[in-house]
Amino acid sequence: MSILVTGGAGYIGSHTVRALESRGQEVVVLDSLEKGHRQAVPNSPLVEGDLGDASLLDTVFRDFSVNAVVHFAAHSLVGESVKRPDIYFKNNVGCLFTLLDTMRNHSVDRLVFSSTAAVYGEPKEIPIPECHPKTPENPYGESKLFAETILRRHSEAFGLRYIALRYFNAAGADPAGGIGEDHTPESHLIPLVLQTLLGQRPHIEIFGTDYPTPDGTCIRDYVHVNDLSDAHILSLDALSAGAPSTAYNLGNGRGFSVREVIHAAEKVTQQTVPVLSGQRRPGDPAILVASSEKIQEELRWKPKFPDLAAIIETAWDWHRSHPNGFRSQEAKHGKGGPRS
Numbered sequence: 001m002s003i004l005v006t007g008g009a010g011y012i013g014s015h016t017v018r019a020l021e022s023r024g025q026e027v028v029v030l031d032s033l034e035k036g037h038r039q040a041v042p043n044s045p046l047v048e049g050d051l052g053d054a055s056l057l058d059t060v061f062r063d064f065s066v067n068a069v070v071h072f073a074a075h076s077l078v079g080e081s082v083k084r085p086d087i088y089f090k091n092n093v094g095c096l097f098t099l100l101d102t103m104r105n106h107s108v109d110r111l112v113f114s115s116t117a118a119v120y121g122e123p124k125e126i127p128i129p130e131c132h133p134k135t136p137e138n139p140y141g142e143s144k145l146f147a148e149t150i151l152r153r154h155s156e157a158f159g160l161r162y163i164a165l166r167y168f169n170a171a172g173a174d175p176a177g178g179i180g181e182d183h184t185p186e187s188h189l190i191p192l193v194l195q196t197l198l199g200q201r202p203h204i205e206i207f208g209t210d211y212p213t214p215d216g217t218c219i220r221d222y223v224h225v226n227d228l229s230d231a232h233i234l235s236l237d238a239l240s241a242g243a244p245s246t247a248y249n250l251g252n253g254r255g256f257s258v259r260e261v262i263h264a265a266e267k268v269t270q271q272t273v274p275v276l277s278g279q280r281r282p283g284d285p286a287i288l289v290a291s292s293e294k295i296q297e298e299l300r301w302k303p304k305f306p307d308l309a310a311i312i313e314t315a316w317d318w319h320r321s322h323p324n325g326f327r328s329q330e331a332k333h334g335k336g337g338p339r340s
């Protein structure tokens, strides 16, 4: 019996695959490798393909005796989603039906779903609880909210049992090494700051210094990628034990401004980051901080990396040891790397 991890060659996916493997769990990864990296999942079988390919999914479920699914595969950039809503709705919503139909055909009823803080839109209270109104401000957040609705309706009608995990700002890398954050192009704050410190970028631009926050820059809740993967394992266990379908926020409950993140990175690395003040990035709420009390109480989730400096340290180790991400291996073997 295997757990299917869609998008398992991506950033959070590959950390979760590793966590599952370390429990002795059999895993099969389905990834288009459009954004993911074959090198990120060296130990489990990786099927390269598209989530919308019903016959491929059917084969994977049959050949690997899939009995539960962790579903990461998605497009996940807010700015891109505004320019290409078609891709976001087709991939994040349309392909979900292929997955759910296949699960039903194979009598698989457990699903852990990657959701996002972007389902809330501009917060009306901080920290944000799960019951907060959901008024997403971009197609990405909207696509994830539609997906959550579809899951809820499938759960009521067909007995699907799912847990949706709403990530705040994923960051860091597994301290065991070998995997980390590698997006092309990179758009996230912490990797951009660290790439600047490695001399790969001339400066970091702060997107907006006139927000209604103490230092004028946006505040976010950074959560370690291993703490996210732990939450997926706890969710799978809870579903196996008969837990009902629900959604949980995942954050540390502490917000850091863009300037505070830059200062924390300077402290960790003992270097100075060249900084430019720029315009606001459209679609960025001023403050996003999670209340994760619900998952802490119900699933006993406890972040192992509650401290921002510790999160940045693990990211720094990854970026220093892999200044080109997974690319050096890809140069040798092509983007997919060596085939198994």
Ligand code: UFG
Residues within 6 Å of the ligand: 076, 077, 078, 116, 117, 118, 140, 168, 169, 170, 187, 188, 189, 190, 192, 204, 205, 206, 207, 208, 218, 219, 220, 258, 281, 284, 288
């Ligand atoms: N930022 C900068 N300069 C940069 C990059 C980012 O100032 O070069 C700022 C952003 O404006 C934001 C903060 O740093 O205030 C964090 O930005 P990221 O791009 O790292 O992360 P986001 O908060 O935009 O995105 C995260 C998740 C998304 C999710 C979103 C919800 O990565 O998947 O939160 O708003 F949709």
